[in-house]
Amino acid sequence: MKPALEHFFDSMGAYLANPAPASLEQLYAEHPGWAAPSSRVSLYGDFVRGHVRGALEKLFPLVRSAVGPDAWRLLVEDYTRTRPARHHEVNRLGEGFASFLADTLPTRGLAPFIPALARFEWTDFAVFASQVELPEQVAALTPNPTLVVLEQSFRLCAYVRARGAGAPPEPGEELALVWRHPESLASYYLEATPHALLVLKMAVEGLSAAEVSAATGMPEADILDAVTRxxxxxxxxxPRG
Incomplete structure (x- = not known):
């Protein structure tokens, strides 16, 4: 038998996922003697569902725009029902939204890029909110420790940059780099270009511009320009100085 407190949270989660009056009655039936006023419990349920809805709208504005208002409302309702809100940090309520979309995509008639777009939007937020500390100074060229690399099968960087305007993203393999700027603390993203990958390789392997130039034939000035940019x-x- 589950401990009483665990059972209470399980049953409360079931109520929050399905706010029908019958669910509230079932909640009280499972906990005889519980004397909390039903009006207050109902109000609490409305608050929690409102928090979930608000968090998803803030975290996934491009997904919301892409699917349209009717489909979005149903997605939020189904997500709330199948992924009960249990984390104390409101924004973390959206952490499983991309996987939820991927799991339910075949039955909803949504565009195939939608789960990847949700994953991109969640990653953008997660990088922005990352607790990883950036060093104030480095002795050598160093990859940004907040960097996340996303492998995706749609060209999403251009679509996100256009804020969803125009045509849907084209299918195609894309490597997206997402990181938090050490000074502005804003999240940045970039489709991985040859120059970006080369500079990251230099940082990871400790290569100098002269060594890279000798190995690739690229002008050293071009390499240094990419590093600076x-x-x-x-x-x-x-390093500073």
């Missing part, structure tokens, strides 16, 4: 954007951290 991408360190200014925060993708890599460069």
């Amino acid at each position: 991408l360190s200014r954007d925060g993708l890599v951290l460069a």
